[in-house]
Amino acid sequence: MNFRSIAVLAALSVLPGCVAVKPWQHDILARPDMQPASNPLQAGLEDHIYFSKEASSGGRGFGGGGCGCN
Amino acid sequence: MQLNGPQRRNRFAAAALSLLGASSAATAHADDGSDWTFDTSTLLYAEGAGRVKVFEPKVNASLHLDESRTLAATVTVDALSGATPNGAAPYSKPQTFFQPHSTSGSSGSSSSSGVNSTYTTAAYELPKDPNFENLRGALEIDYSFAPAAKQHMDLSTALSVEDDYTSIGVGGHWSRDFNQGNTTLGAGLNFSSDFISPVGGVNTPLSQMVGSIANGPSSKLKLVQDMVVGVTQLVSPRSLVQVNYSLSHSNGYLNDPYKILSVVDATAAPLYYVYESRPGSRLKNSLYTHYKARAMGTDVFDASYRYMIDTWGIRSHTVELSYRAYIAGERGYLEPHLRGYRQSAADFFHAALDQGQVAGTRFASADQRLGAFTAYTGGLEYGDRHWAGHDWSVRAEYYRQLGKVEGLPPVAGNALARYDVAPSLSAGWLIFSLGFR
Structure with a gap:
């Protein structure tokens, strides 16, 4: 299964009626664990890692920047 | 990096919460009468092969003024050290480079300002600058409020300071609920100005590396404008879908001032090294979809997909899956997590250049982050939600990046193919989080 098929499956999984x-x-749905980022500080640390190692960033929020790591 | 920081994410979390009838993630926990909440997360990160190590604590203090107004501050310290690829291609003999960090210690001659210093890398290995280190401090202030019924507004400002890089930014995000609170539309803008002051000064792109001190000005400016629009839709009493479209434009000095490329002959022997040269603007488009649902009672299933395309020729796919399984009557949870990522190379990515290419090109970079690769992350988180009235969690993740060889110079393609020009990268990290309620 290649990346594109995984992407298509992921997209289909978000299209229930x-x-x-x-x-x-x-x-x-109001519980904190149902929020888009249930631990914002942790998500921020991991976004920082991916921002410094990959060419993409953002999605959930703004697209990254603000440091010399990339 | 801090533009992806917690306050900005809080803004989106808060938008979704407002949709759900609560005011913010933090205030959702503040029903014991406390006006303050404190959260901390600390990252311990290490890469294989003696590369980068990071220690990064974050602390957030939020003052909940009333049901809709929250003032929050987040402080981050980011200490980094280790070896990082300098962009040069491997060769069968040791290679010597000028150390741009003119005040760092090095294996070569000396280190006072104005004196060249050098480091030498081993034969066959991807050359790395062994003296890479950095200390960063960042502060974000965030104010969220309800400008009208069913609306939520979040304003933020951010400052990040390191030796050679300073960033200031302002942003805002607005959202409104519709359809009995089942739909939330949101839109946000963010602007930042970054001042880059490389140690030793700014080198002219594609100029030859001839010493530790640069031949250009002392600093450069980079401007970034971000826009995001999104919708969050409840699709059942147990699930929601979020779709965001974001646009990020940056212009100005977009180079990594310390990255170089090898200029090689037909045998792959390095003739000299030149500084990288990236275009002066970049536009990124991202489409992000996120599905979150209750499963097996109170467990949480989370899936997301992001597609990114930019004007540098890079396309990327990112898929993430996680499942939070509650244990011990919801006191604790275990959350396995998987992530897959693939990107294509930038149009101007070159593993190395030959002399003909140097003469004929305007843009070139050998930065592996702009090359083609696939990456996988797997991890597990354990959390305790009722520890003396507070909550804590620990998360362990393993990341592996598998490079794809591209951008070999025509003259030396066969010769360079003998070397591992796109070695894989392994990294592991732990994040400890603690929330005081």
Whole structure:
């Protein structure tokens, strides 16, 4: 399985049919572990590693920069 | 690097939380009446083959003024040392280079300002500068508030200072909930100005390396403008999808001032070395999709994919998967994590140049980060969510980068193919996190 097929599978996995979620059903999703980055400091450290080793950055947030590491 | 810092990520987390009826990740924990929350994460990072080691602690203090307003500060210290590839190609004999860090100790002659110093690398190995070290300090201030009902605004400013690099930035992100809170639209802008002052001065791109002191000005400027628009959609009472499109434009001095290229003859013998030369602007487009769902009760499944394309000819795919499995009645969790990454090389990437190429090219870099490679990361995190009322976690990750040989000079392609011009890189790290509530 090449990278492109993995990418296609990942894209398909995020396309389930939408259903209306009532306001009183938001509690499960409101937990901190359901946030896009549940540990922002840790995510920041790992983004820093990848920014300094790879040509891509950002996605979740802004695209990186601000240091001499790349 | 700090533009990807916690406050900026907090902004997106906060946008999603506002969608979900809470105000921010931190305040979600502040229901014991405390107005302050403190979080720390510390990185210990090491690369194989005696390359870079990093110690990087981060501390965040957030003051929750009321339900919608939070003022936060994050301080980062980043201490780095070790050996890093200088861009030159390997050869069958030892190679000697001028040490750009003129005040560092070296294996050659001496080190006072204005005196050339050198280091010598082993035969057949990818040449590395053994004296690479850096200390960085960064501060981010972030203020988030609700300008109107169902809206969330986050403003931030950031400063990062190191010996040869200073960055200042400002940014803002706005979001609004629609559709009974099931949909959130967001948009953000960020601007930064970076001042690069290489040790010894700025070298003229593609000029020959002739000493420790540069032949150009003492500093250069780089400007970066980022834009992001995104939507977060609840797709069921147990899952959500986030899609972000981001655009990043940078212009000015985009070179790594310390990176060089070998200029070789037909036998791959280095004739001399030249400083790299990158274009003066770059536009990156990224599309990021993120799916997060509850599974098996309270466990969390997380999958994301990012496609990036830029005007330097680089394309990349990034896939990440993780699964948080709660144990001991949700007191703790185990979270395995996998990441795959692949990028193509920049149009101007060259493993080395021959003399004909030097005469005919405007842009060239042998920086492996601009070459083609595939990388994999695997790791595991353990977290304890109820340790004396606080929470802590430890995360261990292993990263392996597998280089692809590209950009060999026509005249010396066969000769250079004998060497490992794109060696693999291994790195491992630990992150300890502690949250005081």
